[in-house]
Amino acid sequence: MDTLDIAEVARRTGLTVRALRFYEARGLVAPLRAASGRRFYGAGELARLHAVVALKRAGFSLAEIAAMLRERRPDLGRLVAARLAEVERRAAELAATRTLLGQVQSRLDRGDPIDVATLCSLIQAGDRTMEQENWAAVTDRYLSEGGKRDFAASAYPADFDQAAHAAKWADLAARIEAALPLDPxxxxxxxxxxxxxxxxGPFTAIATPAMKQDVGRLYDHVDEWQxxxxxxxxxxxxxxxxxxPA
Structure with missing residues (x-):
């Protein structure tokens, strides 16, 4: 085999011509170009294209794939560990969803009256439980025993609006991210x-030294658990x- 034109490559790989051109635009493949502008793929670019397809099927993003193919010795351990963590997270979510739907199906089989509003409430309750379990799995690795006891014993005031406060954090984080890089x-x-x-402020008002230290440790390692x-x-x-600076 010498070279194949883009139409033949699309036929053999099952990819669309549009997808092949998109991969080229992202720098993932670099087919030869004839004077007329037609694209031709040699053996090396076909092998590279098959690698892109395989890595994408494993769940890697196009940016990650580009880095892996560009670097001579990419940190595969870190990339695979991050992908595995994401797969395990999604598997846990699917398992929780399956359990929830199974419970709902059992109630329907018994003739329990469940309408759409009730189903939505059950799903939302399951989402909250899953989120709490995910956070617990993360914090368990970074919180000290003393910090865990202090967190269990502490609580925000009854009128504290957690959702509104979280929205303020999201807004501030987005504004900082958009401003970076920035002279500190x-x-x-x-x-x-x-x-x-x-x-x-609300956290520091109730936090013990152990809680503050543990939260700092948690976010110092955010790239490990995000x-x-x-x-x-x-x-x-x-x-x-x-x-x-302070």
Missing amino acids: TGDRARAFRREWFELL GEQTPPFSARVWAFIQSV
């Missing part, structure tokens, strides 16, 4: 830091806040 010694960085510690649980801010934002 500048006025804007200091303003972000003041807003950050204002939002921390595939298992969605953090309120990225590792990049956390590192930036740590770099802003």
Whole structure:
């Protein structure tokens, strides 16, 4: 085999011509171009294309695939571990969904009156339980025994609006992310830091030294667990806040 044109490659791989052109635009493959503009794939590019398809089937993002094919010695251990953690998280979610639907089906088989509103409530309750379990699995690795006891014994005031507070964290994290890179010694960085510690106020009001230390350790390692649980801010934002002088 010398070369194949893009139509023949599409036929042999099952990919669309549009997908092949998209992979080319992302730098994943680089077919030869004739003077007329027609694309031709040699053996090397076909092998590379098959690698892209295989890695994509394993769940790697196109950005990750590009890095893996670009680097001579990519950190496969880290990439595979992150992908495995994501697969296990999704498997746990599917298992929880299967359990929930099985329970609902059993109630329907018994003739229990379940309408759409009740089904939605059961699903939402299951989502909250799953989220709590995911967080518990993450924090268990980073919290000390003393910190765990202190967290169990502490509580926010009864009128504390957790959802509204979480929305404020999300907004601040998004604004910081959009502003980066940013001089940590500048006025804007200091303003972000003041807003950050204002939002921390409710936590610092009830936190013991062990709780504060453990939370710091948790977010110092956010890149290790962000595939298992969605953090309120990225590792990049956390590192930036740590770099802003008090």
